Amino acid sequence: MEITLVQGDITEQRVDAIVNAANSSLMGGGGVDGAIHRRGGPEILKExxxxxxxxxxxxxxTGQAVATTAGLLPARWVIHTVGPVYAESQDRSALLASCYAESLKVADELGARVVAFPAVSAGIYGWPMDDAARIALSTVRDAATDVEQARFVLFGPDAYTTFQATLDRLTQA
Incomplete structure (x- = not known):
């Protein structure tokens, strides 16, 4: 599978499926979740x-994934996944890895070939960006999937730089 990185707005990606860093209520919220619900329109919320x-x-x-329509987004589906809140006192990295693995399983069930991912849990949920990048990229790289391209859409230059450095290290290993 090809892994690509772009800096930008995930709601503008023309892909088969966009992964939403959702909250457990599935009713929208802040960050990526709110942006997807606002741009995608009422059909996403209805589903x-x-x-x-x-x-x-x-x-x-947390760690599971489910799909809905993409509504007005330039994608066919939104795959909602709930990332874990970061806690120094508890290792929740398996839950974060599960967000990516389960999203890819749902993508396979849908027949999606190009999937756009955000940096799940690396925003308001407080996951350190370098560790979030390592978990995301290694999980996706090692997944058994029919997805042909995983596109990580990173909102700011710091996230993009961190993901690029991590991807470079993983491809050299």
């Missing part, structure tokens, strides 16, 4: 409400 009324009455569990 999220249906998911909450059926399979995910208590919310989407």
């Amino acid at each position: 999220c409400r249906a998911l909450r009324a059926s399979r995910y009455g208590g919310g989407l569990p």
Whole structure:
């Protein structure tokens, strides 16, 4: 699988699926989640409400993933995943890795070939960017998937630089 990095706005990516760093309620929020819901329009929220009324009455569990329409976004689907909140006192890296692995499984079920990822948990959830990049890139690189391109869409120059340095280290290893 090809892994690419771009600095930009994930809601502008013309891909098969956009991964949303969602909160467990699936009802939108801040950061990437809020941007996806605002730009994607009411169809995303409508499907999220249906998911909450059926399979995910208590919310989407951390590390899991589920798909909805992409609404008005230039993608076919949004894959919602709930990242863990960072805590120095507890190793939650397996949950963060699960966000990427489960998102790829959902992408495979959908037949998505190009998937755009944000830096899950590296914003308001406080995950250190260098560790978030290592977990994200190594998990995606090592996944057994039919996805042909994983595109990491990083909002600012610091995130992009960190992901690029991490990708360089992983490809040299």
